[in-house]
Amino acid sequence: MAVRVDVRTSASLLGVVLQALTVPLAALVGVAALYGDSLLPFVVPTLLSLAVGTGLQRFERSAPGPREAFLLVALAWLAVALVGTIPFVLTGAGVFASPANALFEAMSGITTTGATVITDFGLHSRSILLWRSVLQWLGGLGILVLAVGLLSELSVSGAQLMETETQTQDVTKLAPKIAETARLLGGIYTGLTGLMVVVLLVLAFGGLAPALSLYDAIAHALTAVSTAGFSPEAASIGAFSPAVQWATIPFMFVGATNFVLLYYLLQGDPSRLRASEEFRFYLAIVLGATALVAISLFVNGRFGTVETTLRHALFQVVSIVTTTGYATVDFDLWSPLSRHVLFVGMFVGGMAGSTTCSIKTVRWLVVLKSFRRDLFTAIHPEAIRPVRLTGSPVEESTIRDIYTYTLVSVVIFALLTVFVVVDTTWSAAALSEFEAMGAAASTFLNIGPAFGFAGPYGSYAGFPVATKLVMTILMWIGRIEIVPVLVLFTRAFWRS
């Protein structure tokens, strides 16, 4: 049987993506020059992605169907990660002497995970540390366009739901063309990033952020709105003043809020955001988890003042639930209650249609609602009770997709945990089961820090190479919502 996927179209579109990638790479050449770093690590990938991109782009292109789009999405994330690895490999500083570490770092970047292998931040140049942030910003932008544009076209469950949730007939109808919608949301994303730079600089000029430079403001703005979490500082946001910590929280929170609802908010229509059940659910989870952590911290007397307790509790909860992964303190040292609340928070994620990762609140909301419905129909078998989100009924097929997605996510997490435990035992690294679970969830669900040596102030460098490679692959699969990758391994995808 003939191959039914128009590989050339996907390849050609991938070429366009790689060509676009030369723009930030070229910018990094300039940054490297500015700081007097070696230019080679950025010049090589710039030329390479330009050459490969231009080569691929020349393939004959027709209108892409769902199969071509799946292939493109899977390949795009992989290709950008590979190109993104080159600067790390070429510097070869510190942990990046190992190509596996370099690939892990690049994949962690483009998937907006934020798990790092770096053990000593002093070994790396300013331009390399900024490249990590740029990769994450690009990853966030990519996922936003994917979530709003492509995924809705491909009818992957999350996006269908977003249509229900945002109460637009079709998400892409925000503007008549996908390209236009992507431009609008990309504009909001860029605007929020710029706003954060300004806010941080204002704090710095006002004397509220003594340790913060322009470089720090940009590097963090790039990874906060993208809910990604890389920081050029070993102590993450903990390296800065409480004012900076407070200021970072809303940007992480907004980054994990549905951008379509944000668009309406900016248009002067807050009613949709207020009415959104998913938004309320998301807010309730963040506030509820914060309350639990704050009470636990307070009872244990970990921090002196109420402000410190609340700040660290809220910051860590928002950082984990939005899947950002910043830290203000080493939360791995907290009480079991706090640590477990954060662990469970990893599975929640922010709202669909944002830069957030993980399973996402909308799926949990539908799972809970449909389970409540099942309890009702257990008593009244003839009752027909559609699951509603913000008043609109959710299709039964969508509910099935969501159950499947959630279950598959949990199964992959469990298998990854087993793999991590077995593989680290062989290599005689010290890791508890909880720490293995934390690292598995944190990479597959694209959060970043975990517990133990992979904690917020630790590094993933200590994991065996095999574990790091598997985690790299699962970050890739998890970020693009599993289906676009796994579907490539089905016969049906390649055959008619």
Place this chain on the structure above:
Amino acid sequence: MRVIIVGAGQVGSSIAESLDDDHEVVVIDTDDSRVESLTYSLDVLAIEGDGTSLATLREADVGAADLFIASTDDDETNIVTCATAKTASDAFTIARVRSTNYLQTWEESGGAFGVDFMVSTNLLAAETITRVIGLPAAQNVDVFAEGSVLLAEFCIPANSPIAGQTVAEADDQFNELTVAAVLHEDGLIVPDGETKLATGDEIVVIGSAESTRAFAADLATDRDENRDVIIIGGSQIAVQTAELLGERGLQPRLIERDPERARELAERLPQTTVMSSDATDREFLTREHVGDADVAIAALGADEKNLLASLLADRVGVDRTIAVVESAEYTDLFEAVGVDAAINPRDATAEEIIRFTLDGRMENVAIIDHDRAEVLEIQIDDDSTLAGQPITDATDDLPARVTIGAITRDGEFITPRGDTVVEVGDHVVVFVETEVVDAVASRL
């Protein structure tokens, strides 16, 4: 006034019947036998033809018409007929529709399709049903004077405290209430104080909203307010009723046999619990405790099925049953075999349309017992016989007997008794037998 009615079905004929004495009425229908029978029974010009054709309308002299009513059983025909009439006439057009889609479009556009007024049969029927549900034991309910006056028909149940009392005793007991008529098998009686009320009598009462509710509660002591409502069937009327009940904060249950239709309804009606089952499945009815419901509404879309469903609901223990009856001649039969209230969607439609033919002072009308009597709401002016004298004197001056059921003055309810003096500007709700309505109405 020259009135053209297209469609001589039940609605069309009953409109024609109530208008033929005072107005020049032309009826158009495609069915020649209907045309023929109308020619003989009513004082109207009946034309056989298609209302959507301009030639037919010209034959009816549509250009000279003041009021144009499209009341066939087909929505699209009615709308097209009105639009066609508008091209050749300035008449006020009224279209009767079932579908609420058209009504919505018409309302939102502020008068689409060349239709000046649109009446939705289904919506009016659903409104009637919800009013009847709101008043325990009532068989029919109409509102006057913007809701402050209720007109209700009741059947006096056995062991009701009112059975055996005289009308005067009942009137005394319920201060703001008047018993306007008693309907026996052999006809309609306008009661005097001495008329005795017996079990099985159907009575028409007019009163303030509170007093009528109190009366209804007293009449049927064993019936609470109807909160637990079961709707059997997923017809348009059922959907409208469920929506109206939902708006009132009730959470009705609706039983629909077809799973796809049930899903569609469940999506549309968030306040309603939709069940996909056969309403005649006794095992299902028992398991879902349908018998505990206060009221069951049968709206399945066919009269026989509605009768069967109501009787079955009654059998499993539902306190009160309401059935939708499309054929007017069945309403009495349904009520005779045990359905508590039979609602004919076309009655309400005809009433609504007739309201448009009323002259300036007449604000509202309700038709009682197949047009044996009418209840009118009139604003009193200087010329009225009622103005400025006690009711007993005024009614003596009228050519025939009327019952004044209620008076509202500046929105306040006034109980009419013999010595009450009616003032200019009052709204008076009067009960008049149809045969004398024309003679009386002009003097009021």
